[in-house]
Amino acid sequence: MPTTEMANAFPRKRFFMEMFTRDISLEDCILDLIDNSIDSLVRQKEIDPAADILKRVRRPKNKEPLPLISLKLSEKEISISDNCGGIPPSQVLTEVFSFGHDEGASLGQLGAYGIGLKRAIFKIGEDFEMRSLTAVGGFDAKMDVLLWAEKDDAMEDWKVPIHITGPERKGPFGTSIKFKTLRDEVKMRLRDGAFLGKLSSEIAKTYALFLEEIVRVEVNGSKVEPMLLPIASSDDAKPGQVEFTKGDVKVRIIATLAERKDQEWAYERAGWYVLCNGRIVLSADKSELTGWGEGLPRYHSKYNGFVGILVFRSRKPLALPWTTTKRGLNRESPVFQSAKVEMVMLARPIISFLNGMYPGELFESIPERRIAEKVKAADIRDLASKRPAPFELKKGKVEAKTTTKVQYEAELKDVERIRRAVQKPKWSANRIGRHTFEHFLKTECP
């Protein structure tokens, strides 16, 4: 006789603590905490990345310094503290510690999922202390995570004790989190001499548009300088741009030539960069995800001169196509699917330009090369202030080169015979070549 019964579908603390910390690196957990600090500024209405991230902020001189997010990391302790405005008590009781947000919750713009803080806590420490201060009140929280995990029988066990504190007249208003007992694998990562450098460079890349514009970040007291997007332009090569809106998301796409370092393009910096509300979620992508091998050829080192920037912006961060680790794109997202077509169309002329730079035979006076040599680094905010238009080249303006290179192999003994004939035993082969060339010109081509 069939019966209907109810199967258990309860969450388990162990799942959250042990499983969903596996898909994210320690660096990315720390970046999640930085996102939360920046979101405090969004909530205080100090900044609005969805509207302004592609504009230059003109700050009056002598204004007080930018808000600071300070990270301290050692094998003993990790802490992050900011003066970005803090979290009011109303929010801490309903939002900060719950997994996922309620519908209609007051979200920031970089935190979207309601997962970053919790995942960071589980990933990093066996305990944590958190404190926040605002003009309308603040809170203290301190918890032994392992002890909290032991009791998991009912939803009542899924609460975090909070100590609400009264309003303060004087700042600084902000939030700090401290982990005093680190998990073993975290200590191991911290012992790695390369870790702090890696973390700093991730911060420099990820928040390139935020750093020194609307916020400062320090790691163990050292300021992190933004690592700018490697885009370039010149009068002869104008970047291609497209802009459109789909649902709640504004999309801006820029495709252009890459910045050159020592007259070279670097493989590591070429490809697509994707930003969600100004935060970089994908760097230098050369995979099929961004259209390589579909409407574009498969990536090849001759395309090292290509850089594309895809910027998604929305006041509804859940509408953006990022993954929960913010290290990739949700490829099923309709807005990303639409963007992909435009990316390919915009990139196509640049790919042809780069194909033209490397034809089968070697020509010295290829206009593409001369254009490429003239490009200069550009700032995305300057490019974004221009009207969207396709990639444009002015090949005609480039004067044709009047010289070419003459190069050939010669028998050593023949070179030596010429040395003897001209009585210059120390001349280089190069010098011999030039001399014989000029000799022929003088004597045979009057």
Place this chain on the structure above:
Amino acid sequence: MGEPTQSYLKVPYDLRPAKQVERRMLVESLQQIATLGFPIRDYQYTGFGSVYFIDFVLFHKSLGISKMLSVEYDSAIEKRVKFNQPFRCVTIKLGPIADFIPTLSRKRRHLLWLDYDSVITESHLQDIWLAAAQLPTGSILLVTVDVEPPVKEGTPAKWKDYFSTEAGTYLGTNSARKHFVESNLIDINRHILFNVIKSGLASRDETFIPLYSFEYADGHRMLTVGGMIGTPLNRETLRASTLKDLKYMKFEEADRPFAINIPRLTRKERLFLDKNMPAHAKWALRDFELPAEMLQSYKDIYRYLPVYGELVF
């Protein structure tokens, strides 16, 4: 990147009877499509005119299309191509077609014929992807490729390697060696073409509505696949129309291609056969020997078959 072959040097474009039959069938059906709310004469035609421009002449004269773009890859024959411009309304551009597809206006409907004369390469598939992503709703996309074995004196294993390299992701479930036997290569090509078109359309609301699938050989075996980028409503309109009476229309992706076979006949034989066309069900040919399948081929294509003669000038 594979460069287009220089078939204009090998084949006189105007003397390929099967190709000409295909063109005329396209014209006939496009004339009917024009009566179904698709103003073909306002479409832009983009193709590879080479130095002959046969399709341009036909489409301008028979369909009234007067916005035309011919793209030529080979800049070494720039002057020759421009010299042969058939009408003022044909614009000629030099470069790979992939450079021009992203510039095709989305405010205008297009008839785009990617009429390649080589076997499928990765770069063709990029072109087709771009076209499917770029052409606005109501546009018609045609793709022709050579479906001979891609590696001469090869084996199914070698052909499989070739297609895996050039078209890997578009092969779908065709992964066994037996899928790549010579007799199945046309199907492999069809799958690849439909799959790349669907990939280019993936982010769009429109779908690909198959209309054409031709196979023929004026030398090499060729395949043409074509259809409209449109809505389910467009699909219904097209399928409910008199187009279905045209034997060569193929509305399903799975349909076998319509084979254009040209029976070799003398002038007198053709004139005699024509007098009996369209043939009654009961009519039988008694006056000379002709294999039944050749007779059937003739019945299918006599209305489109060109007559060639010597022209003294």
